[in-house]
Amino acid sequence: MSAANDMKALIERRVNRGLRGHWYPVCRSAELGEGLPHGVRLLGERLVLWRDAAGRLSCVEDFCPHRGAPLSQGEVFEGNIACRYHGVVVDRDGVIVRVPAMPECALEGRRAVAAYPVTETAGAVFVYMPSAERPEPPALTLPAVMSDPEWTGFLCSAVWNTNYRYALDNLADPMHGCYLHAQSFTLAYGSKQDLMRIERTEHGFRVERVSQKDANFDWTEFEFHPGSMFCFLEIPYPPAAGPGGPFRIIGFVTPIDERSTRVFFWRMRRVQGLARESWRFLYRARLEKNHWEVLEQDRVMLEGMPDDARRREMLYQHDIGVSRIRQILTRAARAEIEAEQAAGGVAAE
Ligand code: FES
Ligand SMILES: [Fe+2]
Numbered sequence: 298m299s300a301a302n303d304m305k306a307l308i309e310r311r312v313n314r315g316l317r318g319h320w321y322p323v324c325r326s327a328e329l330g331e332g333l334p335h336g337v338r339l340l341g342e343r344l345v346l347w348r349d350a351a352g353r354l355s356c357v358e359d360f361c362p363h364r365g366a367p368l369s370q371g372e373v374f375e376g377n378i379a380c381r382y383h384g385v386v387v388d389r390d391g392v393i394v395r396v397p398a399m400p401e402c403a404l405e406g407r408r409a410v411a412a413y414p415v416t417e418t419a420g421a422v423f424v425y426m427p428s429a430e431r432p433e434p435p436a437l438t439l440p441a442v443m444s445d446p447e448w449t450g451f452l453c454s455a456v457w458n459t460n461y462r463y464a465l466d467n468l469a470d471p472m473h474g475c476y477l478h479a480q481s482f483t484l485a486y487g488s489k490q491d492l493m494r495i496e497r498t499e500h501g502f503r504v505e506r507v508s509q510k511d512a513n514f515d516w517t518e519f520e521f522h523p524g525s526m527f528c529f530l531e532i533p534y535p536p537a538a539g540p541g542g543p544f545r546i547i548g549f550v551t552p553i554d555e556r557s558t559r560v561f562f563w564r565m566r567r568v569q570g571l572a573r574e575s576w577r578f579l580y581r582a583r584l585e586k587n588h589w590e591v592l593e594q595d596r597v598m599l600e601g602m603p604d605d606a607r608r609r610e611m612l613y614q615h616d617i618g619v620s621r622i623r624q625i626l627t628r629a630a631r632a633e634i635e636a637e638q639a640a641g642g643v644a645a646e
Contacts, residue, residue, distance in 0.1 A: 307634055307643065308631050311634060312623075312626045314340060315340045317340065317426045317431075318430050318629075319524055319525060320424070321340075321423060321551040322454075322551055323344070323346070324422050324559075325454060329354065329422060331348050331349075331352070331373070334370075334371055334378055336368075340426055340554070341554040341555070343360065343367070344357070344424065345359040346424075349373060356415040357387060357390075357391045357413065376388075377389070377394055385397075389412060393405055393406065394406075421454075423437055428633050429639075429640045430632055435522075435523045438520075438524070440520070440527060440529055443547065448545075448565045449566060450545075450566060451564050451577075451585070452561065452563050453562045453589070456559050457559075457599060457600060459557070459558055459596075459602065460555055460558065461550045461558040463558075464550045464599060465622050466623075467598075468530070469528075471506060471618070474514035475487055476489065478591050481587060481594070486533075487512035488512075492507040492614055492615075493506060493617050494507050498520070500520040500522060501519040501520040501521045503517070503518040504518075504621070511543075517530040527549050529545055529547045530545070531546070538579070540568055541566040541568030541573075544565075545564075546563070546564055546565075555604075564588065
């Protein structure tokens with residue numbers, strides 16, 4: 298095989314696994330109670346998260362340095378994590394601080410497992426997965442509406458048994474809305490035929506229907522920042538959906554491993570005062586159920602696609618958003634691999 302083909306195969310595997318050098322949401326804040334460690338997987342790696350008595354979060358590999366037991370089965374002890382198997386205690390930097398079963402054990406003081414930057418915002422916990430290109434975490438950039446007091450919303454998150462690329466492709470494809478979700482609340486509005494166009498934006502691109510605007514799921518915008526990527530779209534709402542402006546969905550897609558993905562959708566609306574309370578009530582009482590149904594339609598469709606569907610697919614004009622996302626991931630994977638090569642070797646797959 299030629300070097301160019303080797304590189305192509307390497308890039309393909311890397312894109313499939315998911316890009317490092319990014320902050321990813323890994324769970325809801327509420328999943329992390331005080332004192333109880335929580336295991337997650339990100340880009341195929343097992344991680345454990347915990348919260349100490351002061352509320353501070355920590356994240357290290359979910360691997361006990363003694364014999365490899367999952368630290369996530371252990372407990373939080375004086376702000377560190379203690380393995381349940383033989384009690385070895387690891388701190389938030391991945392250093393073994395105590396081996397209780399053995400007096401003056403030489404393992405104490407050894408940095409034995411990797412530690413990851415972790416932060417919490419808008420009801421979710423984000424972990425930074427370093428890369429050779431970006432070993433240190435850049436500041437986490439989020440959509441402005443997530444911290445804008447004029448907006449309010451709900452975080453909805455689910456695990457889908459599919460590669461994250463399918464979840465991104467799905468978001469870059471507004472045209473599926475009026476077919477896949479045709480039976481759903483509001484998503485049947487508008488025409489079923491159109492062309493798509495792409496526009497560059499300051500931080501990414503917008504893919505939109507050419508002849509339909511503000512009728513349905515008519516566009517998606519993707520933003521790419523050093524260390525974070527997300528998308529958003531808006532769905533115009535009829536008066537029956539209560540007070541407030543359009544319904545905005547902010548999406549983050551987290552690769553768990555090559556076969557599973559966790560999606561995080563913040564469903565936001567710009568609405569204040571009493572109207573905000575009535576919308577929040579209406580959302581919980583009625584709208585949330587509709588939205589879960591829509592998400593389930595996406596999940597079932599994507600989980601039913603073969604892992605290698607792209608080898609046989611036949612794209613048409615509407616897939617320009619899908620192609621753009623793929624180009625961007627490919628470029629980012631190439632940069633990641635080249636940075637590893639420059640640093641002396643490509644990280645193991
Ligand atoms: S495997 Fe964790 S203490 Fe032994
Ligand atoms: Fe959808």
